[in-house]
Amino acid sequence: MKKLLIGNRAVAEGLYDGGLSVVSSYPGTPSTEITEFLSEYGDIHSEWAPNEKVACEVAFGASLAGARSACAMKHVGLNVAADPLFTLSYTGVNGGMVICVADDPAMHSSQNEQDSRHYAIAAKVPMLEPADSAEAYAFAKAAFELSEQFDTPVLLRMCTRIAHSQSVVETEERVMPVLKEYVKDPAKYIMMPGNAIRRHPVVEARTAALTEYAENCPFNTVEDNGSDIGIITSGCSYQYVKEALGDSVNVLKIGMPNPLPVNLIKEFAAKVKTLYVIEELDPIIETHVRTLGLDVIGKEKFSPLGEFSQATVAAAFGKDANAFATADSDIPNRPPMMCAGCPHRGLFYTLAKNKVTVMGDIGCYTLGAVPPLSALDSTLCMGASVSGLHGFNAARDGADKKSVAVIGDSTFMHSGMTGLVNVAYNATNSTVIILDNSITGMTGHQQNPTTGYNIKGDPAAKVDLEALCKALGINRVRVVDPYDLKECDTAVKEELAAEEPSVIISRRPCVLLKTVKTAPSLTVAADKCKSCKRCMGLGCPAIRMKDGKADIDTTLCVGCGVCKQLCAFDAIEGVTM
Amino acid sequence: MKTTSVMIVGVGGQGSLLASKLLGRLLTDEGFDVKVSEVHGMSQRGGSVVTYVRFGDKVYSPIVTDGEADIIIAFEKLEAARYARYLKTDGQLVVNTQQIDPMPVIIGAAQYPEVVLDELTAKGVQVEALDALTLAREAGSAKAVNIVLMGRAAKNFDIPYDKWIAAIENTVAPKFVEMNKKAFDLGYNS
Numbered sequence: 005m006k007k008l009l010i011g012n013r014a015v016a017e018g019l020y021d022g023g024l025s026v027v028s029s030y031p032g033t034p035s036t037e038i039t040e041f042l043s044e045y046g047d048i049h050s051e052w053a054p055n056e057k058v059a060c061e062v063a064f065g066a067s068l069a070g071a072r073s074a075c076a077m078k079h080v081g082l083n084v085a086a087d088p089l090f091t092l093s094y095t096g097v098n099g100g101m102v103i104c105v106a107d108d109p110a111m112h113s114s115q116n117e118q119d120s121r122h123y124a125i126a127a128k129v130p131m132l133e134p135a136d137s138a139e140a141y142a143f144a145k146a147a148f149e150l151s152e153q154f155d156t157p158v159l160l161r162m163c164t165r166i167a168h169s170q171s172v173v174e175t176e177e178r179v180m181p182v183l184k185e186y187v188k189d190p191a192k193y194i195m196m197p198g199n200a201i202r203r204h205p206v207v208e209a210r211t212a213a214l215t216e217y218a219e220n221c222p223f224n225t226v227e228d229n230g231s232d233i234g235i236i237t238s239g240c241s242y243q244y245v246k247e248a249l250g251d252s253v254n255v256l257k258i259g260m261p262n263p264l265p266v267n268l269i270k271e272f273a274a275k276v277k278t279l280y281v282i283e284e285l286d287p288i289i290e291t292h293v294r295t296l297g298l299d300v301i302g303k304e305k306f307s308p309l310g311e312f313s314q315a316t317v318a319a320a321f322g323k324d325a326n327a328f329a330t331a332d333s334d335i336p337n338r339p340p341m342m343c344a345g346c347p348h349r350g351l352f353y354t355l356a357k358n359k360v361t362v363m364g365d366i367g368c369y370t371l372g373a374v375p376p377l378s379a380l381d382s383t384l385c386m387g388a389s390v391s392g393l394h395g396f397n398a399a400r401d402g403a404d405k406k407s408v409a410v411i412g413d414s415t416f417m418h419s420g421m422t423g424l425v426n427v428a429y430n431a432t433n434s435t436v437i438i439l440d441n442s443i444t445g446m447t448g449h450q451q452n453p454t455t456g457y458n459i460k461g462d463p464a465a466k467v468d469l470e471a472l473c474k475a476l477g478i479n480r481v482r483v484v485d486p487y488d489l490k491e492c493d494t495a496v497k498e499e500l501a502a503e504e505p506s507v508i509i510s511r512r513p514c515v516l517l518k519t520v521k522t523a524p525s526l527t528v529a530a531d532k533c534k535s536c537k538r539c540m541g542l543g544c545p546a547i548r549m550k551d552g553k554a555d556i557d558t559t560l561c562v563g564c565g566v567c568k569q570l571c572a573f574d575a576i577e578g579v580t581m
Numbered sequence: 582m583k584t585t586s587v588m589i590v591g592v593g594g595q596g597s598l599l600a601s602k603l604l605g606r607l608l609t610d611e612g613f614d615v616k617v618s619e620v621h622g623m624s625q626r627g628g629s630v631v632t633y634v635r636f637g638d639k640v641y642s643p644i645v646t647d648g649e650a651d652i653i654i655a656f657e658k659l660e661a662a663r664y665a666r667y668l669k670t671d672g673q674l675v676v677n678t679q680q681i682d683p684m685p686v687i688i689g690a691a692q693y694p695e696v697v698l699d700e701l702t703a704k705g706v707q708v709e710a711l712d713a714l715t716l717a718r719e720a721g722s723a724k725a726v727n728i729v730l731m732g733r734a735a736k737n738f739d740i741p742y743d744k745w746i747a748a749i750e751n752t753v754a755p756k757f758v759e760m761n762k763k764a765f766d767l768g769y770n771s
Contacts, residue, residue, distance in 0.1 A: 008609040008617070033621055112620060136616075136643075169643035170605055170617040240643070247642035315646035326648025327670050329704040331662040333694030338659070338683035340593065340628030371626060376688045448621065540688060545627050548687050559723055 009173045011166040014137035015104055016041035018144025019074050023179040024048055025099070026066035028059040030418065031447035032078030033113040034167040035106035039076050040450070043459045048181070052450055052459045055386070055418040056081035060088045060103060067101040067157075068193065070184035072148050076104035079120050080385065084419070086123065089157070091195050093127045094203040096155035096210075099184055100148030106162040109284045110311040113164075113446075115366065115383065117309070119285035124159050124262035128207050130214050131159040131262040132223055135242045137171040143223065143259065145179075154210055154217075161261065163284070165240040165311065215263045223259030226272060227251070234276030236269065236289055236300075240312075241282045247314035249321060264292045273298050282306050282317065342371045344546040345522065345562035345581070347441055347486045347512030351410075352379040353542055353566070354492040360406055360500070363396065365389035365420070367412040368445040368514075376543045380410075387411070387419030390427065390436050397432040405500050408508075409436045414444035414452040417467065421476065427505050428477025435499045435506045436478075438469060439486075442513040449517065473507040480506035487512060487581070489569045515562055523563025523581045528554045532575035539567040539576065582613075584637035586645045590664045591656025592681050593630045596727035599752070600654070601632040603731060607748035608636045611740060618643035629660055629683075654734045656713075656726060657681050662697035665706060674706055675734045677713040677726060709733065711771050720764035728753075728761045732768025742769070 009017065015038045019027070026049045029039040043050040049066075053059035059075040066073035077085060082105045089103065105123070108114040124131035132147055134140040140162065147158040191199050218224060231253045237245050238258040245255060256272045258264065273279050273293075281290040281302040290302035305320045306312065319325065342349050352372040355362050356379040364370055364380035365388065373380040382392060389409035396407055411420045416438050427434045444450040451457040456466035473481045480502055484495045492510070499506040513520050525546075533553040540547060546560035547567060554575065556567075565580025587604065589597045598619060605617040613636040620630050633645045647666050652673045655661030661676040668674055676698065685691035694700075702708050711733055717725040728749070735745050746762060753761045 006609075008605050008615055010617075010619070036621075165618060165643055168619050168621055170615070170619075171640070171643070172609065172614060243641040243643065313644055313646045314642045315649075326646070328648035328666045328668060329670065329701060329706050330666050331694065331697040331700040331704075333662070333697055333700060334691070335659065335663050335694065335697075336683050336685045336691035338592065338627075338629040338663075339685075340626040341684050343594075343626060368626065374684065375690070446626075543684060543688065545684065545687065548682050549689070 006172055006174050008170050009137045009141070010037065010168060010170045011134070011137050011140045011162060012037035012168070013041045014140035014173050015144045015160065015162065017173070017175055018141040019102060020045055020048065021176060021178040022145035022148040023072045023181045024074055025071035025181040025183070026063065026073040027051070027075065028053045028062035029076040030054070030056045030059050030081060031444055031450045032081045032106070033447055034108060034164045035076045035078045035081070035104060035162065036447045036450065038104055039459070050459055052452060054453055056085040057087060060085035063101055063103070064088060064092055067097045067099045068186065069099070070186050071099040072101070072181060073099060074102040074104060077106070078114065079105060079107045079118050080114065080116065081105070082120055082123055084386070089123065089129070090127045092157045093129050093207055094195055094200055095193050097151055097157060098186065100151035101157040102144065102147045102151060102160055103157055104160045104162060106164070106167050107285070108164050110164070115385065117285065119288065120159070120161055121261050121288045122286070125288070128211050129156050129159055129262070130154065130260060131161050133161045133239045133259055133261050134166055135239050135257065135259070136166065137169070137173045139259065140166060141173045141175060146222070154214055156210060161239070163239055211263055215266065218260055218263055218265040219268050221260060224265060224268060225257045225259070226268070227255040227257070228275065229254055232277040233280070234272055234278070235280045235282055236272070236293065237282040238289065239284070241284055244312050244314045244317045245282055248317035248323070258289060261288060264289060266296060269293060270296060270298070282312070284312055339374055340371060341374055341543065341545055342368065343515060344544055344560040345515035345564040347510070347515065348372060348439055349542055349544065350486040350489055350566045351437065351439065351492055351510045352377045354489060354496050355379045355408065358493070358496055360408055360496065361396070363389040363393040363407065363409040365409070365411040365415050367415050369410055369412060369439050372410070374543065376541055386415050387423055390420045390423030393434050393436065394423065394427045394430065394432045397434050405433055408496070408500070409434070410439055411436065412445065413438060413440040413442065413454040413469070417453050421472070424473065424478065424507070425476050431505070433503060433505060435508065437508045437510055440469060440509050440511040443517060445514050449514070469509055478505055478507050480504060481509070483509045483511050485512060486510045487564055487566055489566060515564070521581070523579055525558035525561035526556055526563055526565070526568060526576050526578035526580070527558070528556055529575050529577055532573050534573050534575070536572070538570050538572070542567055542570070582637045584635055584640050586650045587634040588645055588650045588653045588664060588667055589632040589634065589656070590653060590660045591630055592660065593626055593628050595656045596724060597630055597632050597656060600727040600731050601634055603748050603752045604634050606752055607740065607744060608634070610748070611744070614638060614640045616640045616643040629663060631664060652734060652737050654730050656730060658698060659683065659693065662694065662701065665701055668706065670705070672707070673709065673737050674701065675709045675730060675737070677730055678710050679712070679714045679726070711768070713768065716767040716771060717764055720767055721760040725761060725764035728764040729768035732765035733771055735769055
């Protein structure tokens, strides 16, 4: 059946039709929808794990038990799951296992631009890379066969433009899940030195066998158009090459970027005068081609930064750029920002007002960095706010305590807890603020262990954050409503003044949740407004100055009432949430 | 058939994903090879968003670059100006005259360029401006801006009216079908 599918849905259907039984993932743009779509199937086990390491280990356990399993994550999630990955390469699998990893060239929604192909090389596991939804479906399905044939986990590399582009897919019949026999095999699955030392040669032999396989596998394809220009490319770059150059060049499309073939590349190169490698991010294929002793044009013409397009390729081959018109006026940027009514806003306003140093984390609240709040000092990776704050305070021991960490509920579950243990155990006088909006927000509303619901929306065990923080060794734990500016201010001042570590839980559900009842828009009584612009300091998208007075956009305002508390002239009117 | 390139641009939260879903579905049903490229995640939080829709006999790239778009459907005036460079010199710019201030304008760090559409018209860009917000409210919901604009843009595609209505029925949740059909008509007849 022909369907227009987004890449991530194609992966989900490919995994399902490939006989998947268990999937465990942590959300991360641009990978999230793979697992969301899989959760719609009633006859497989799907779940959100607290982090990618847990997810990958769950998939390992399911594979060991004899089922076909998968996990999905964004590129930086694979950093978290790298520990199991490297040794999974040694144990291999029982049921086929696929690790989906989605890179984000141009950083549409990420903190770095790392290239996951390095992991495939370093961990010595095969990697497949589709170039559209049809391939995403076919490769995901085939990955299970490859995994079982070569006794290895298989990485399926997506990137934003493949994951979030829709193209036409023809789906096939489903391979029904089979639970293979589980046989205890300590030499294969207990990776202590005496066993691991015997598994490493197996890994090397497997790589040799996979390299042989790569010479003539369905994932790598040659288009010989009789040209004296040859282009080796992969993933979305292939589409840009075809769009810009059509059938005027020879193309070797690499669908399996690890391990790379040798003879296939040499034979392809021998037929052309000039050889190019066109790949986004790092020169992985190019480096391999150079080690084969071939002359090649690569990163000197095609940047390691950001995404390519058909225009990138056309320009490199000397084609004229298209004509276009632009407006003369300067076009102001439109950066993303916290929504009107976002519960994080009141808390960040309080932190900015008190001139607190704020260690940030990964989530919607990273937007607290944007003017006018400009409330963040650092953002590194999941969980780093808590551990970073501890280090910051350890280094500035005795200085005025004016620093906090902010971390969301889901991120705290992911990797903030261990940092908080460290704060208590190694005793710095640190204040951690958990921004509990009852959902994983930035990735589009996924449940997590603090929400009381599982991936299917069914009731589930709910982590009690107050009890958890106390159990981790924090005596001072208090809860505030971030819509109440006075309460936030008192809490922040008191906890900063306290002589021991503390946790403030800023609790209010995300205003975009369907379960949240919003209020009608507030309005400004223009005759009462003194144009002091105090409300403008909130950075609320619903408030602007119009004819010299504050004005509230009635299509955006949800009546959270935070601005109303700031107005000294009672000019903001209406019933608040 | 040569590949046709369409862009849907606007502000995160304005409903561009539904518009691209509608268009993608319609074009697939018409038998075209179709690619739709969207943006999810951080930029959706009130930021500038763009969706590319490309169709033809065989479509390779999922994205559109400078001077390549046949039609740009802009949900907001400033976003129309931001992405105008992607339009072919003989392309069509369908734009909602609604103005949504970005944060740099709200906090006074930048001016909203009120005259951008006039500037583009002066440079020979074919601008079709309409007040889609008012028409959407007339249809029953301010959220129907997306479908009003699709109605207006529909005339630029060689696809009969009935097919568009069928695509709305297949894409939109049943309880919103009538409202969206009305919104489509208001745009179509504007």
